Amino acid sequence: MLLIHCPYCEEERPELEFRHAGEAHIARPADIASISDEDFAQYFFYRDNPKGLTFERWRHIHGCARFFNAVRDTVSDKFVTTYKTGEPKPDLAEAANENKPQAKKGRGSK
Amino acid sequence: MADVQIARALPLAGMVHGGAEVTVSAAPAAYRISLRAGGPAVAALSKALGVTLPKKPGTSASAGSRHALWLGPDEWFVFDETADPAADCAKSKAAHSAVDISHRNTAILVSGPAAADVINAGCPRELSLEAFPVGACSRTVMGKIEIVLYRTGAEDFRVECWRSFSDYAFAFLADAARGL
Numbered sequence: 001m002l003l004i005h006c007p008y009c010e011e012e013r014p015e016l017e018f019r020h021a022g023e024a025h026i027a028r029p030a031d032i033a034s035i036s037d038e039d040f041a042q043y044f045f046y047r048d049n050p051k052g053l054t055f056e057r058w059r060h061i062h063g064c065a066r067f068f069n070a071v072r073d074t075v076s077d078k079f080v081t082t083y084k085t086g087e088p089k090p091d092l093a094e095a096a097n098e099n100k101p102q103a104k105k106g107r108g109s110k
Numbered sequence: 111m112a113d114v115q116i117a118r119a120l121p122l123a124g125m126v127h128g129g130a131e132v133t134v135s136a137a138p139a140a141y142r143i144s145l146r147a148g149g150p151a152v153a154a155l156s157k158a159l160g161v162t163l164p165k166k167p168g169t170s171a172s173a174g175s176r177h178a179l180w181l182g183p184d185e186w187f188v189f190d191e192t193a194d195p196a197a198d199c200a201k202s203k204a205a206h207s208a209v210d211i212s213h214r215n216t217a218i219l220v221s222g223p224a225a226a227d228v229i230n231a232g233c234p235r236e237l238s239l240e241a242f243p244v245g246a247c248s249r250t251v252m253g254k255i256e257i258v259l260y261r262t263g264a265e266d267f268r269v270e271c272w273r274s275f276s277d278y279a280f281a282f283l284a285d286a287a288r289g290l
Contacts, residue, residue: 001234008183009167009248014234016251062251064167064182 002077004058007084008066021057023047024069025089051075053092058082121216121276127284131224134283137217137268141194144209145178145186151204158202159188159195170247170260179247179260187247187258187270189217215258216276218269220283224290225265231286233257239264253282 003012029035029043048054054074059067071080071090081090122136145163147155156162161173163186170179176190188195199208220228226237232253236242247260255278258270271279 011168013250016234062256063249065185065249066182 002079004070004079005082006060006063006066007068007082008064009060013060013063017060017062019059019061021059021067024055024057053080055089057085118213121273122218122280125280127280127287129222129287129290131290132220132222132228132287134228134280134287135219135221136280137219138191140189140191140212140217141196142187142189142210142212142215142270143196143199144211145188145195145199145206146184146208147186147204147206148184151202151206154202154204155199155206158198158204160198161188168246168248170245172245177260179258181247181249181258189270214273215270216273218271218276218280218283220267220269221263221265223265224287225267227290228283228286229259229267229269231289232282233259235259237261237267252279255279 002015004015004018005012006018026043029039032040032043035043051074053071056070056072057067058070059065067085068082069085069087070082071092072078073080083090120136120139125136127134145155147163152163152165159176159178161176161178162171163178164171164180167180167183170177172178175192176188176195179187179189181187194210196208196210199206229252230237233250235248235250242248242261244261244263247258249256249258251257252259252269252271255271255275257279260268260270262268269279269283
C-alpha cells in the first residue's frame with residue numbers, strides 16, 4: 001500500500017485515509033466579480049495536466065481531515081514531498097533530484 | 111437533557127463475541143463530544159475539562175474517567191462514562207465548538223492477545239506497540255467505514271464508530287475474530 005506523509009499528523013499513513021483534492025496553488029482572484037469571463041474560465045475550469053511532477057492538494061479525510069499540498073510524480077505515482085497548506089512551493093529542482101531512479105525508496109513518500 | 115440522551119438505547123447493548131485469543135464487546139454508554147478550538151482557547155478548555163488536551167499528533171490524555179483524543183490540529187474527541195464534558199466546556203468563556211456526539215458514535219472494545227490482528231483485518235494502520243503505543247489514537251478506516259481507534263492497553267483497543275455503522279463494525283470484528 002502506498003504510504004503518504006501527512007504534514008499535520010507528522011507520520012506516514014496508508015493511502016486509504018486520503019482523498020485527492022485537485023491542483024494546488026490556484027489563487028482565487030481578489031475581485032472575482034470584475035474579471036472577464038475568459039479570466040474566470042482560466043481560474044475556474046482550466047487545469048494543468050503535466051506528465052511528471054505536479055503540485056496537488058490532498059486531504060487526509062480519514063485522519064486529521066486537513067488539506068495539505070503534495071508534489072507527486074504523475075508517471076511513477078511517487079509522492080516527492082508533502083507540505084502544509086499556505087507554505088510556499090518547495091524547490092522543484094531539489095525535488096526532482098530526490099526523484100531520480102537511484103533514489104527509489106520502498107515507501108510512497110519522503 | 112443530557113440525562114435523557116444517555117438513557118437512550120445503545121445499538122450494540124450487551125453484544126459480546128468471545129474467544130481464546132480475542133474478545134469483541136460493546137462498550138458501556140458514554141458522553142462524547144467533538145471539540146474544536148484554536149490555539150489560545152486550548153489552555154482554558156483543558157482547565158475546564160480537567161484534562162490537558164494533547165497537542166502532539168496521535169496522542170491522548172486521560173484524567174479519571176475522562177479521555178481526550180487528538181484527532182486534528184484543532185480537533186479533539188473527548189469521552190467520559192460518568193460526567194458530561196460538554197457541560198464543562200460550556201463553563202469556559204474561551205471560543206470553541208463542543209458538539210455532543212454521545213449517540214452519534216458507539217464503541218466496541220477489542221481485547222486479547224490477537225486484538226491488533228483482528229483490527230488489522232480491516233484497518234491498514236501499523237498497530238505494533240512501537241508504531242501505535244498505549245494511549246495512541248487516530249481517526250482511520252476499518253473495512254468500509256471510518257473509525258476512531260484508541261489503544262487503551264497493550265492488548266486493548268477501543269473502536270469508535272458511527273451508530274448506524276455499528277452492526278457492520280461489530281460483525282466485521284467478530285468475523286475477523288472467528289478467522290483466527
